[in-house]
Structure formats: C-alpha cells, structure tokens
Amino acid sequence: TAGITQAPTSQILAAGRSMTLRCTQDMRHNAMYWYRQDLGLGLRLIHYSNTAGTTGKGEVPDGYSVSRANTDDFPLTLASAVPSQTSVYFCASSDTSGRATGELFFGEGSRLTVL
Amino acid sequence: GQNIDQPTEMTATEGAIVQINCTYQTSGFNGLFWYQQHAGEAPTFLSYNVLDGLEEKGRFSSFLSRSKGYSYLLLKELQMKDSASYLCAVMDSNYQLIWGAGTKLIIKP
Numbered sequence: 192t193a194g195i196t197q198a199p200t201s202q203i204l205a206a207g208r209s210m211t212l213r214c215t216q217d218m219r220h221n222a223m224y225w226y227r228q229d230l231g232l233g234l235r236l237i238h239y240s241n242t243a244g245t246t247g248k249g250e251v252p253d254g255y256s257v258s259r260a261n262t263d264d265f266p267l268t269l270a271s272a273v274p275s276q277t278s279v280y281f282c283a284s285s286d287t288s289g290r291a292t293g294e295l296f297f298g299e300g301s302r303l304t305v306l
Numbered sequence: 307g308q309n310i311d312q313p314t315e316m317t318a319t320e321g322a323i324v325q326i327n328c329t330y331q332t333s334g335f336n337g338l339f340w341y342q343q344h345a346g347e348a349p350t351f352l353s354y355n356v357l358d359g360l361e362e363k364g365r366f367s368s369f370l371s372r373s374k375g376y377s378y379l380l381l382k383e384l385q386m387k388d389s390a391s392y393l394c395a396v397m398d399s400n401y402q403l404i405w406g407a408g409t410k411l412i413i414k415p
Contacts, residue, residue: 233310233405234349234393249402281348292337292356293397297348 194218197282197298204272204305212267212301214282222287223265224249224295225257227278234281240265241287272305279303308332310406312394317412318384326379326392326409334399340368340379341393343408349393352379381411389413 195216204210216223225237236249240259254276256268265284269276282298309331318324330338337356341349355361355370355377367380379392394406 231407233407234395234403235405236402239402287401292354293401293403294339294351294354295341295349295403297350299348 195282195284195296195298197280197301199301200299201302202304204269204303206273206305207271210269210272210303212269212280212282212303214265214267214298215263216265216282216284216296217263218284218286218296219262220284220286220296221262222285222293223259224283224285225255225265225267226281226283227251228281228300229278237267237280269303272303274305277303277305308396308398308404310394310396310404312392312406312409314407315410315412317414318381320384320386320413320415322384323380323382324384324411326381326394326411328377328379328394328406330375330377330394330396330404330406332396332398332404335372336397336399336401338368338370338377339395339397339403340377341395343391343393345390352392384413386413386415 198213224239226234238257240246243262280301283295285295312328340352343349353368360369365382370377391408393408395403
C-alpha cells in the first residue's frame with residue numbers, strides 16, 4: 192500500500208552516539224517534515240523540506256540535521272545524541288501544490304530512547 | 307507569539323455527543339486541521355476548514371470562525387473506538403503548521 196515508511200520503529204541509543212532515522216514516501220509528495228512528540232506538548236517541527244534539494248529549520252532544529260537528495264527520502268540524523276532527544280519522532284509528507292489542502296500523511300513513528 | 311489552546315482531557319459516554327474546542331492566535335491563517343491520534347499510533351487526518359462554517363463528514367463535524375479564532379470538532383454517536391487524542395493545527399501565513407497539545411478523549415460505556 193502507498194504511504195510513508197519510517198525505520199527503525201524503536202531504538203535505544205547511548206548518549207554521544209550518532210543515529211539516522213530513515214523516512215521514505217511513495218506518494219510523490221513535494222514536502223516532507225520531521226516532528227518530535229513529547230508527552231504534554233504538541234508536535235514540534237524539527238526540519239522540513241518543501242522540495243527535493245531544499246531543507247529548512249523548524250521550531251527545534253538544534254542537534255539534528257536532514258538531507259533531501261530526492262523526492263522520496265528524508266533521513267534525520269542525530270550527530271551526538273543527548274538524553275533530551277528521547278522522544279517519538281514522526282516523519283510526514285504533504286502535497287502543497289496549488290489545489291491541495293496540505294494535509295499531512297504521517298509515518299508510524301520511531302521511538303528513540305537516549306541513555 | 308503563536309498559540310493553539312485546547313482542553314487537555316475530556317470524558318464522554320458511549321452514544322453521546324462531545325464537542326472539542328480549539329482557540330488559536332497565529333500569524334496569518336491558511337486553514338485549520340483536526341487530526342485523530344490513537345495511543346501509540348500516528349496522527350490521521352480528520353478535517354480541514356479554511357472558510358467559516360460547518361463541515362460535516364459522517365459522525366464528525368468541524369466548525370470554524372476566523373473572526374473569533376475558534377474551531378470545534380463535534381463527534382456524534384460516540385463509539386469506544388473514538389477514544390483517542392484529537393489534535394488541532396493551524397496553518398500560518400508561511401504555510402507552517404502550528405499544533406495544539408491535543409485533547410485526550412476518554413469514552414466510558
């Protein structure tokens with residue numbers, strides 16, 4: 192089925208280690224996003240990409256980097272993980288072309304624990 | 307600053323009606339979204355409002371008043387499977403989504 196796939200589903204990581212969360216979509220959406228979701232807080236945007244080859248910083252970008260080499264893939268990298276990055280991470284995509292509402296389609300999430 | 311407010315938690319009875327409110331203050335407005343999120347799962351799209359008024363979709367309806375910075379999600383004939391968090395989000399003038407913290411809806415038999 193068409194959709195958006197994230198990997199891994201969950202991961203325990205030692206502080207100071209690096210980690211890449213993978214995200215792939217097959218809907219040919221131009222825009223992709225990475226959010227983190229923490230208890231009691233709304234979804235917070237980490238980084239986004241409006242089209243392949245471009246990226247932008249969201250509300251909480253520090254400690255994270257992204258790339259958008261093609262339409263389908265949007266990996267999120269933690270260069271040196273810290274315990275405050277323990278969270279559930281959601282990748283999402285949307286069609287932001289003219290008539291589209293910009294509805295987001297989410298991956299199933301990646302639960303990351305940094306010890 | 308930009309802000310989305312919605313109640314933290316609500317409780318309702320199976321078969322009843324519940325209204326979840328959302329108020330917002332944002333830099334510009336390009337639409338308001340409601341998403342449903344079951345525990346441990348990803349959010350899924352419920353509704354989109356960009357003009358004032360009521361949008362009905364089966365048991366769910368969403369209302370918008372842009373002048374009041376206010377929306378509500380109305381759920382009718384509640385079922386146990388409606389137990390979930392409901393997220394309100396507003397698209398601002400830069401086409402970025404601002405999210406509320408979500409309303410956890412508990413349905414009791």
